Amino acid sequence: MLVNFNEMLMNAKKGKYAVPHLNINNLEWTKYILEKCNELNVPVILGVSEGAAKYMGGYNAVTGMVKGLMKDLNITIPVCLHVDHGSSKETCIKAIDAGFTSVMIDASRHELDENIKITKEVVAYAHERGVSVEAEVGHIGGTEDNITSSATNATLEDCLTLYNNTGIDSLAPALGSVHGFYKGEPNLDFETMEIINENLPIPLVLHGGTGIPDDKIKKAISCGISKININTDLQSVWSKAVRKFLEENKEVYDPRKIIGSGEKAIKDRIEEIVTLFGTKR
Ligand code: 13P
Numbered sequence: 172m173l174v175n176f177n178e179m180l181m182n183a184k185k186g187k188y189a190v191p192h193l194n195i196n197n198l199e200w201t202k203y204i205l206e207k208c209n210e211l212n213v214p215v216i217l218g219v220s221e222g223a224a225k226y227m228g229g230y231n232a233v234t235g236m237v238k239g240l241m242k243d244l245n246i247t248i249p250v251c252l253h254v255d256h257g258s259s260k261e262t263c264i265k266a267i268d269a270g271f272t273s274v275m276i277d278a279s280r281h282e283l284d285e286n287i288k289i290t291k292e293v294v295a296y297a298h299e300r301g302v303s304v305e306a307e308v309g310h311i312g313g314t315e316d317n318i319t320s321s322a323t324n325a326t327l328e329d330c331l332t333l334y335n336n337t338g339i340d341s342l343a344p345a346l347g348s349v350h351g352f353y354k355g356e357p358n359l360d361f362e363t364m365e366i367i368n369e370n371l372p373i374p375l376v377l378h379g380g381t382g383i384p385d386d387k388i389k390k391a392i393s394c395g396i397s398k399i400n401i402n403t404d405l406q407s408v409w410s411k412a413v414r415k416f417l418e419e420n421k422e423v424y425d426p427r428k429i430i431g432s433g434e435k436a437i438k439d440r441i442e443e444i445v446t447l448f449g450t451k452r
């Protein structure tokens with residue numbers, strides 16, 4: 172079932188576990204994720220960045236692919252098709268019109284007033300169509316940012332202001348996590364995370380899930396995180412497996428064999444992630 176994230180994340184918030192948001196890059200990844208999560212009987216959020224959508228041909232191509240796979244593979248778990256870091260209202264509208272069930276509008280590079288204005292417009296369009304909306308406060312950085320910070324952490328005040336003025340369904344407060352591998356130990360502000368969670372009725376999202384040690388993931392979930400985004404981690408285990416396969420099988424040229432040699436690595440890692448997150452249906 173293709174659904175928005177509202178029910179799965181509210182259940183996660185109540186049950187104190189997290190739903191995995193796994194980024195997809197192509198048909199094979201989507202198939203592996205759907206098959207494995209269906210086997211484990213857990214809900215999943217398929218994250219599609221603007222770059223990945225473009226790579227796969229566009230939002231209509233992605234929706235058609237996901238819907239087709241779900242039908243052909245008899246996928247019965249709740250699946251949310253979600254734009255990851257939509258940079259504009261136009262991107263979100265395009266994805267919603269193509270059949271996405273959820274969007275993240277990331278207007279966090281703007282001042283709070285402008286972030287609110289853009290987010291509010293996206294919420295109005297999305298909610299009329301039953302689509303859920305995630306927004307970002309503060310700014311989640313890239314790999315270098317946990318040592319030379321260009322990332323800015325969220326404050327409770329800004330989170331409340333954004334929530335009260337927009338009606339978003341989930342919020343990603345930047346609290347020290349970064350995208351990609353960490354240089355050194357991730358430094359997450361759990362205290363603020365907990366305070367934001369106590370003051371906001373909506374589920375919280377942790378971006379940059381790759382490389383956060385297990386104990387910190389568990390702590391984040393106990394502080395109210397209900398959705399954790401993972402991208403680099405699956406890319407990393409897949410590419411390692413494929414590299415090994417190519418080194419050991421220099422004569423192989425069938426792309427199905429080459430791409431498929433990373434299947435087990437992705438599926439095994441998903442099982443570890445789901446177990447760590449405590450995800451339930
Ligand atoms: P990682 O690539 O660090 O796992 O982050 C993924 C993410 O936050 C996507 O929004």
